[in-house]
Amino acid sequence: MRVEFAFILVALSTGADCGRYTPPTNPREYDFPYTSRVPNVRDLIEHAGFRHDQYKVITGDGHILSLHRLSPPGLHSKRRGVPVLFVNGYCFQSEGWMGLGRNTSLPFILTDLGYDVWLGDERGSSRSIGHIKYSLDDVRTYSYTFHEMGIYDLPAFIDHILRETGHDRLLYVGLSLGSGIFTILESELPAYRQKVIGAVFLGPAIHLTNWQDGSLIYYGILRVFDSMIEAQIKMKKWLLLANEPVIKTALQSCSLVPVNLYLSGCLTGIGLNFGRFTGNMNATTGGVQLASVVTSTSVFVSKHLFQVLKTGEFRKYDYGNKKMNMLMYGTEKPPKYDLSKIKTPLLVMYGSVDNMAAPDAVERSIEDMTSSPMERYLLDNFNHIDFLFGRRAPKEVYVRVVDFFDRLTASYRPNNIVDQSKPANTGVTRRDKN
Secondary structure, three states, rough: OOOEEOOOOEEEOOOOOOOOOOOOHHHHHHHOOOOOOHHHHHHHHHHOOEEEEEEEOOOOOOEEEEEEEOOOOOOOOOOOEEEEEEOOOOOOOOHHHOOOOOOOOOHHHHHOOOEEEEEEOOOOOOOOOOOOOOOOOOHHHHHHHHHHHHHHHHHHHHHHHHHHOOHHHHOEEEHHHHHHHHHHHHHHHHHHHHEEEEEEOOOOOOOOOHHHOOHHHHHHHHHHHHHHHEEEEEEOOEOOOOOHHHHHHHHHHHHHHHOHHHHHHHOOOOOOHHHHOOOOOOOOHHHHHHHHHHOOOEEEHHHHHHHHHHHHOOOOOOOOOOOOOHHOOOOOOOOOHHHHHHOEEEEEEEEEOOOOOOOOHHHHHHHOOOOOOOEEEHHOOOOOOOHHOOOHHHHHHHHHHHHHHHHHHHHOOOOOOOOOOOOOOOOOOOOOOO
């Protein structure tokens, strides 16, 4: 039976101010700093006053990934606070984590509080396309699903961060499929439980709602997207959203439309996918925010995700014939990922109007994660991208993330810190509560 920190809580608009982070009262501090130009990850980090360092990481199967580190100005020591790895969702890249202001975006908040923040771009995203052996026009460069993100990309990120920092454990934040691949890591590679102190799942895409159980319009959009994926595979075009500049330009132009973002014709389909417009996102910068985060992925990652959408169950990749499945898995049907193997302490937050990670699907995932100590919050009137761009996120989401991490790390002492000349210190100072 799961040991839960808290029963399910419905977070209303009042939020839960507590701990070391207090969201600003000035509404302007929630504004995205770019209104016309689409920024990249370096732009966002340096505009906020931090140093940006980019690393190239090689996975166990030879893929070349990008990993970004935030540093306070003038800090060059490897010895810092507890590392935090952020991994975004399907067709999203690291820029999305910095989708609000300087004092209201989660990576900046955690860096200010002494954490050592890292942002990972999974394989197939624009900065993580490449292989040490295969060329960019070789299908083998793209022959993977999100399973490989869990068993190769996350271990590569984690091991690099721990080597670079000298820590023996880190914290994790995943949005959407970034949460799903973490469950793959723990269920398939249980040794990595010893390397993670705790994890935050935001709008987790694990079990999903069967696509036929959603609205007729949502189902229609998914059918069109599914057909597009299959057509690209037949044409041997292995990268979905490969024409990224055109897509970014189209999304950016939506910020120029003088009507509400989700009433704009160019974003109607996106709005229906993410969940109905909640008013949390700034319509005047929404197109630029979305343009900054959208990226490419392999068609096979997309095909795997749509298999989950068609069944509602978080299973391994279906090769399409019983013989191949028998060869790969020993069963005619691909097995479910064993979520009972997830034992890391979790903070799970999900939105009441999220189409992509609907409450019923998230709650089925929670029910299967029977071994994990867990806090969970159902956020009222929250959709899928409100976790990144919603102006209520700092008060209702990020305050809880900071408090969760502070509690987990209050007694943590790294075993293998690089600099042993000083007492071990996580870089996090707990504030006494009255």
